[in-house]
Amino acid sequence: MSYKEDQAQIWEAKYLEDSLGWDLGGPTPIFCQISEEISPGEICIVGCGLGHDAIMFAKKGFHVTAVDFAPSAIKAVNELATKANVKIDTIQIDLFSMLPEYNNTFDYVIEQTCFCAIPLIQREDYAHVVQSILKPGGQLIGLWFPLDKTIEEGGPPWATSLEEVKSLFNSGWEIEKEEWPTLSISPRKDREKLIIFKNLN
Numbered sequence: 544m545s546y547k548e549d550q551a552q553i554w555e556a557k558y559l560e561d562s563l564g565w566d567l568g569g570p571t572p573i574f575c576q577i578s579e580e581i582s583p584g585e586i587c588i589v590g591c592g593l594g595h596d597a598i599m600f601a602k603k604g605f606h607v608t609a610v611d612f613a614p615s616a617i618k619a620v621n622e623l624a625t626k627a628n629v630k631i632d633t634i635q636i637d638l639f640s641m642l643p644e645y646n647n648t649f650d651y652v653i654e655q656t657c658f659c660a661i662p663l664i665q666r667e668d669y670a671h672v673v674q675s676i677l678k679p680g681g682q683l684i685g686l687w688f689p690l691d692k693t694i695e696e697g698g699p700p701w702a703t704s705l706e707e708v709k710s711l712f713n714s715g716w717e718i719e720k721e722e723w724p725t726l727s728i729s730p731r732k733d734r735e736k737l738i739i740f741k742n743l744n
C-alpha cells in the first residue's frame with residue numbers, strides 16, 4: 544500500500560467508525576458571514592468532510608467543488624446536496640493529484656481543518672497545489688487550526704503555527720485579512736485564526 548493510499552484509508556476508517564470529532568454538524572459561522580461578503584464564483588472546499596459548508600455556499604449561488612479522498616465523505620456530501628436540492632461537483636481525489644487538471648480553476652479555496660490533516664512534510668506541496676488551482680487574484684480563505692498544539696504532541700490534527708502558515712503562503716501571496724474570529728465556536732476560540740491570502744501569481 545502506498546503512503547497516500549494509507550492516508551486515505553486512515554481517514555475513511557474515521558468515517559466508518561463515526562469518529563468525527565471535527566464535524567460542526569452544520570455550516571461554519573465565520574464562513575456563513577464571509578459568504579455574504581464575497582461575490583459568488585468558483586469555490587473549492589479542500590478536505591470537505593461531510594460538506595455542510597459546501598451546501599451552504601451552493602445555496603448562496605457559488606459553484607462549489609467539494610474535494611475529499613475519503614469515499615464516505617464524498618457520499619455524505621452527495622446525499623446532503625440531493626436533500627438540499629443543490630448542485631455540487633464532488634471529487635473523490637487526493638488533493639495532491641488535482642494538478643494539472645484543476646490548474647487555474649477557482650476564485651476561492653476554503654480551508655478548514657484540512658491543513659492540520661496534512662503531515663508536515665507535505666505542507667509545501669499543499670501550498671503549491673492551492674496556489675496552482677486558484678486563478679490569479681483568487682483567495683485562500685483559511686481558518687488556521689490548531690494554533691495551541693506542538694509538533695511533539697503528534698496528530699492529526701498536526702500542529703499549525705502562524706509563522707509556518709505565513710512562511711508557506713509568502714512568495715506570490717499577500718494577506719487580505721487577518722483576525723481572531725468572534726464567530727469561532729467556543730472549543731476553537733483563540734485556537735484558530737482567519738487569514739485570507741490573495742494569490743498574486
Ligand SMILES: C[S@@+](CC[C@H](N)C(=O)[O-])C[C@H]1O[C@@H](n2cnc3c(N)ncnc32)[C@H](O)[C@@H]1O
Pocket residue numbers: 554555565566567589590591592593610611612613616636637638639655656657660661
Ligand atoms: C479533520 S477533517 C475536516 C473536514 C472538514 N473540513 C470539516 O471541517 O468538517 C479532514 C478531512 O480532510 C480529508 N483529507 C485529508 N487529507 C486529504 C488529502 N490529501 N486529499 C483529500 N482529502 C484529504 C479527510 O478525509 C477529512 O475528510
